[in-house]
Amino acid sequence: MPLWAIILLVAIAVIVLFLIFTYNGLVRLRNMVDEAWNQISVQLKRRHDLIPNLVNAVKGYMDFEQETLTKVIEARSAAVSAQQGGPANAAQAGQAENFLTGALRQLFALVENYPDLKANQNVLELQEELTTTENQIGFSRQHYNSTVREFNTAVQTFPTVLIAGLFGFRERDYFQIAESDAAVPEVDLRSA
Amino acid sequence: MTVETRLAPTTFYREIARNRRRSWLLVAIVVVILGLLGGVIGYASGFGWGGVVMALVLAVVMSVGTFFAGDALIMATSGAREIDPMKVPERYREFVNVVEEMRLAGGLPRPRLWVIDDSAPNAFATGRDPEHASVAVTTGLLDKLDREQLQGVIGHEISHIGNLDIRFTLLVGVLVGSIALLADWFLRFTYWGGGRRSSSDSDRGGGGAMALLFVLAIVLAVVAPLIGRLVQAAVSRTRESLADATAVELTRNPVGLARALRTISDDPDVLEVANRATQHLYIVNPIKSFEERAKSLWDTHPPIGERIRALENIAGRMGLSPPAR
Numbered sequence: 001m002p003l004w005a006i007i008l009l010v011a012i013a014v015i016v017l018f019l020i021f022t023y024n025g026l027v028r029l030r031n032m033v034d035e036a037w038n039q040i041s042v043q044l045k046r047r048h049d050l051i052p053n054l055v056n057a058v059k060g061y062m063d064f065e066q067e068t069l070t071k072v073i074e075a076r077s078a079a080v081s082a083q084q085g086g087p088a089n090a091a092q093a094g095q096a097e098n099f100l101t102g103a104l105r106q107l108f109a110l111v112e113n114y115p116d117l118k119a120n121q122n123v124l125e126l127q128e129e130l131t132t133t134e135n136q137i138g139f140s141r142q143h144y145n146s147t148v149r150e151f152n153t154a155v156q157t158f159p160t161v162l163i164a165g166l167f168g169f170r171e172r173d174y175f176q177i178a179e180s181d182a183a184v185p186e187v188d189l190r191s192a
Numbered sequence: 193m194t195v196e197t198r199l200a201p202t203t204f205y206r207e208i209a210r211n212r213r214r215s216w217l218l219v220a221i222v223v224v225i226l227g228l229l230g231g232v233i234g235y236a237s238g239f240g241w242g243g244v245v246m247a248l249v250l251a252v253v254m255s256v257g258t259f260f261a262g263d264a265l266i267m268a269t270s271g272a273r274e275i276d277p278m279k280v281p282e283r284y285r286e287f288v289n290v291v292e293e294m295r296l297a298g299g300l301p302r303p304r305l306w307v308i309d310d311s312a313p314n315a316f317a318t319g320r321d322p323e324h325a326s327v328a329v330t331t332g333l334l335d336k337l338d339r340e341q342l343q344g345v346i347g348h349e350i351s352h353i354g355n356l357d358i359r360f361t362l363l364v365g366v367l368v369g370s371i372a373l374l375a376d377w378f379l380r381f382t383y384w385g386g387g388r389r390s391s392s393d394s395d396r397g398g399g400g401a402m403a404l405l406f407v408l409a410i411v412l413a414v415v416a417p418l419i420g421r422l423v424q425a426a427v428s429r430t431r432e433s434l435a436d437a438t439a440v441e442l443t444r445n446p447v448g449l450a451r452a453l454r455t456i457s458d459d460p461d462v463l464e465v466a467n468r469a470t471q472h473l474y475i476v477n478p479i480k481s482f483e484e485r486a487k488s489l490w491d492t493h494p495p496i497g498e499r500i501r502a503l504e505n506i507a508g509r510m511g512l513s514p515p516a517r
């Protein structure tokens with residue numbers, strides 16, 4: 001076999017190997033992003049499920065705060081429908097969830113004014129549940145965003161950008177949060 | 193710019209690769225040292241190559257056994273009880289929730305959870321990989337730490353799991369412990385057997401070579417466990433600082449961990465169940481006399497003050513106020 005043929009074969013082999021490894025790497029990253037999204041979904045759903053319980057538990061005590069309760073319920077349904085869009089809808093879902101977080105904070109601030117409510121065992125347990133759910137959402141989002149960053153970097157940088165374009169790997173949205181919400185929300189009543 | 197964008201992503205690749213390599217290297221070193229010890233023992237006692245074969249078989253069996261059952265062994269010797277995730281007692285609810293938060297932050301599977309009945313606050317993680325990982329805490333830790341502190345400690349332990357430190361430290365604990373034990377046996381053997389042999393050797397006139405061999409054997413027997421202990425100490429010192437830093441990446445809060453380390457190290461209670469083979473696993477060295485000799489080569493952990501200062505520096509850079517003393 002002539003030398004040029006050997007060189008050609010080696011070059012082809014290198015290109016094929018590069019294609020395989022890059023493609024597999026992109027698939028792995030994309031799966032990580034999807035998995036991270038599923039984790040957030042689980043937490044978000046849990047929060048959505050907890051809210052009716054919370055509203056029921058506090059409703060009787062908070063006759064005068066109907067406006068806040070309505071706001072929480074509305075924010076919840078907006079978040080539930082935004083979430084049905086899947087990871088493609090991450091930016092919008094993030095916004096809806098931020099709104100819900102804000103409404104919940106307002107509700108917990110109001111709970112402070114009702115000593116009966118603060119002593120209620122049911123409300124206390126719900127409060128630990130919501131605290132951990134808020135934290136879990138925050139930490140899942142943190143993990144989701146770092147996997148998205150890694151995936152997007154791969155999709156945007158040379159030479160993976162060539163393969164990504166060829167096989168239709170698209171950049172993903174971050175699960176955004178408002179600057180002021182960067183800290184995990186504090187819903188602790190016991191410290192008061 | 194938010195904190196989130198300033199810190200590195202919580203992916204563990206580089207450390208995982210390093211820990212895989214280290215684990216193989218450790219097993220190889222253990223096999224070689226045990227093989228040498230076996231060879232010397234075999235030669236000295238007249239077993240010949242049988243000693244090497246036995247030692248190598250022992251080394252392989254120990255390594256494989258440690259890999260698959262070491263975590264169970266460590267939990268048993270530590271007197272840990274597992275928490276059933278299906279029915280969590282109300283007093284462990286916060287612990288279970290905080291672990292869930294931290295494992296989500298690291299994107300890891302749910303570890304098994306254990307509680308040790310001891311008033312000394314401490315915690316450790318072990319297991320062969322993130323799919324087979326365990327986190328154990330003392331009841332003292334749960335009683336004496338607030339939620340923010342607990343989050344720092346659990347973040348540190350989850351970092352050990354994500355970095356695959358758990359595999360390496362598991363192997364180090366059980367294997368280094370076993371080498372010490374074997375060398376100890378050998379020393380006792382030469383003490384009893386050596387006297388008898390030296391008298392018969394001098395009769396045959398081969399005393400010089402035999403004596404040299406015994407000196408070599410004794411040196412090896414003394415040095416092997418020392419090397420083992422030094423390796424154990426040196427590697428886990430950098431490891432603890434790294435896990436502190438990774439914990440901050442996960443929690444985005446250096447203050448909780450700094451306050452937790454302070455509380456744990458200031459606590460006067462002594463953890464009864466910790467021993468030489470498990471001390472390097474804990475977040476703060478449970479063997480107090482060791483901690484006091486600040487920067488000794490034997491320390492498995494960096495001095496606690498240094499770790500707290502490092503965390504306070506991070507807090508300063510993140511614009512958070514340092515923890516109150």
